[in-house]
Amino acid sequence: MEQELTIQQVAEATSLSVHTxxxxxxxxxxxxxxxxxxxxxxxxxxxIRWIEFLTKLRxxxxxxxxxxxxxxLVRQAPDTSFHERRQMLEAHRESVAQQIQQLQDNxxxxxxxxxxxxxxxxxxxxxxQSAAGQSAASESAVxxxxxx
Amino acid sequence: MEQELTIQQVAEATSLSVHTxxxxxxxxxxxxxxxxxxxxxxxxxxxIRWIEFLTKLRxxxxxxxxxxxxxxLVRQAPDTSFHERRQMLEAHRESVAQQIQQLQDNxxxxxxxxxxxxxxxxxxxxxxQSAAGQSAASESAVxxxxxx
DNA sequence: TTAAAAGTTAGAGCGCACTCTAAGTCAAGC
DNA sequence: GCTTGACTTAGAGTGCGCTCTAACTTTTAA
Numbered sequence: 001m002e003q004e005l006t007i008q009q010v011a012e013a014t015s016l017s018v019h020t021x022x023x024x025x026x027x028x029x030x031x032x033x034x035x036x037x038x039x040x041x042x043x044x045x046x047x048i049r050w051i052e053f054l055t056k057l058r059x060x061x062x063x064x065x066x067x068x069x070x071x072x073l074v075r076q077a078p079d080t081s082f083h084e085r086r087q088m089l090e091a092h093r094e095s096v097a098q099q100i101q102q103l104q105d106n107x108x109x110x111x112x113x114x115x116x117x118x119x120x121x122x123x124x125x126x127x128x129q130s131a132a133g134q135s136a137a138s139e140s141a142v143x144x145x146x147x148x
Numbered sequence: 149m150e151q152e153l154t155i156q157q158v159a160e161a162t163s164l165s166v167h168t169x170x171x172x173x174x175x176x177x178x179x180x181x182x183x184x185x186x187x188x189x190x191x192x193x194x195x196i197r198w199i200e201f202l203t204k205l206r207x208x209x210x211x212x213x214x215x216x217x218x219x220x221l222v223r224q225a226p227d228t229s230f231h232e233r234r235q236m237l238e239a240h241r242e243s244v245a246q247q248i249q250q251l252q253d254n255x256x257x258x259x260x261x262x263x264x265x266x267x268x269x270x271x272x273x274x275x276x277q278s279a280a281g282q283s284a285a286s287e288s289a290v291x292x293x294x295x296x
Numbered sequence: 297t298t299a300a301a302a303g304t305t306a307g308a309g310c311g312c313a314c315t316c317t318a319a320g321t322c323a324a325g326c
Numbered sequence: 327g328c329t330t331g332a333c334t335t336a337g338a339g340t341g342c343g344c345t346c347t348a349a350c351t352t353t354t355a356a
Contacts, residue, residue, distance in 0.1 A: 006332080006333085007332090007333075008332070008333090017314085017315075018332095018333090019314075019315055019316070020313085020314065020315080022334090022335090023313080023314065023315085036322095036333095038321080038322055038323080038333085038334095039321085039322085039333080039334065040322075040323090040332085040333055040334075041333085041334090053257070053261070056254040056257045056258060057254075057258070058313095059250060059251075059254050060251055060254045060255060060258065061251075063312080063313095064312075064313070064314095065312095079272070080272075082265045082268045082269040082272060083265075083269055085265055086262055086265035086266060086269065089258055089261060089262045089265070090262055092258065093255060093258055093259065093262065096251055096255050096258075097255075099251065100248055100251050100252065100255075102207060103207075103208055103209075103244055103247065103248050103251075104248065106204040106205075106207045106208045107208060107241060107244050107245075107248075109201070109204045110204060110205070110208065110237055110240065110241055110244075111241065113201070113237060114234055114237045114238055114241065117230045117231075117233055117234035117237070118234060120230045121230040121231055121234065124227070124228075124230060154302085154303085155302090155303075156302070156303090165344085165345075166302095166303090167344075167345055167346070168343085168344065168345080170304090170305090171343080171344065171345085184303095184352095186303080186304095186351080186352055186353080187303080187304065187351085187352085188302085188303050188304075188352075188353085189303085189304090206343095211342080211343095212342075212343070212344095213342095
């Protein structure tokens with residue numbers, strides 16, 4: 001069960017760099033990793049699962065600071081901090097949900113703009129077809145309007 | 149129609165700081181803004197619409213570099229770069245869609261964990277009720293498992 | 297008229313999350 | 327044994343997107 005992976009192997013498995021793995025350990029996101037007799041890191045499967053969960057938090061934008069706080073709870077009160085940890089995760093979930101909502105809202109405006117460009121593009125083809133060289137009127141202001 | 153707002157008013161209207169507004173102009177995201185006789189910036193409603201669109205791009209994570217490229221197209225070829233601009237926005241839309249998907253996937257794992265904690269929390273209450281002081285077995289490894 | 301508030305610029309500084317370097321030790325294959 | 331590559335550390339450097347400072351001018355309200 002204990003496969004005792006090297007840092008390089010873990011880097012490949014988690015898509016983090018060896019630098020980042022050491023960095024995470026240095027700033028206490030990861031508890032001190034076991035060592036071989038010569039002092040090289042040897043990661044257990046538990047370590048890897050923890051790192052994988054950390055990356056879920058990171059990829060949803062949780063700041064290192066908060067992850068440190070969470071990691072501290074896990075390490076210092078593994079069996080008595082479920083409530084606090086859950087609260088942290090719930091707060092984070094809420095902020096991610098908002099983040100997704102905002103992305104979707106802003107994406108809608110961009111979609112609208114794409115549609116608008118498609119129309120202008122079609123129109124400019126028409127103009128080209130009818131060989132009329134008059135310069136287009138829209139979007140010619142220096143800072144063009146998003147509404148144009 | 150031309151309300152000619154001051155930088156402060158635009159900052160309030162767009163939720164950007166005056167510093168950021170000058171910064172955006174400095175790095176050519178915004179074309180040089182008109183000035184009052186004394187040299188103070190005076191923003192037109194067109195400027196504001198452009199800034200609002202810029203912030204949509206920013207809030208969906210478009211890097212400044214790309215926004216600069218986009219702004220350049222708008223300024224240097226307002227009537228002939230629809231296709232290029234559309235392509236940029238479509239590529240961006242795709243990357244935002246992926247970003248949202250990734251957020252949702254990772255959020256699912258976090259949700260799962262929240263659920264798990266809720267159960268552990270309930271269980272620890274039970275234990276407390278039955279006055280049994282045996283220390284819990286799960287999550288007691290130094291780097292606890294995400295699967296626990 | 298004068299004090300405070302708001303504007304200007306060039307350029308320095310900051311916080312975040314890495315990312316890399318230097319100088320050295322350790323491990324595996326020839 | 328020796329080379330090559332992977333490992334170690336402390337600490338410096340990087341890129342991004344702001345954010346602030348200093349020194350100065352202009353506007354505004356009392």
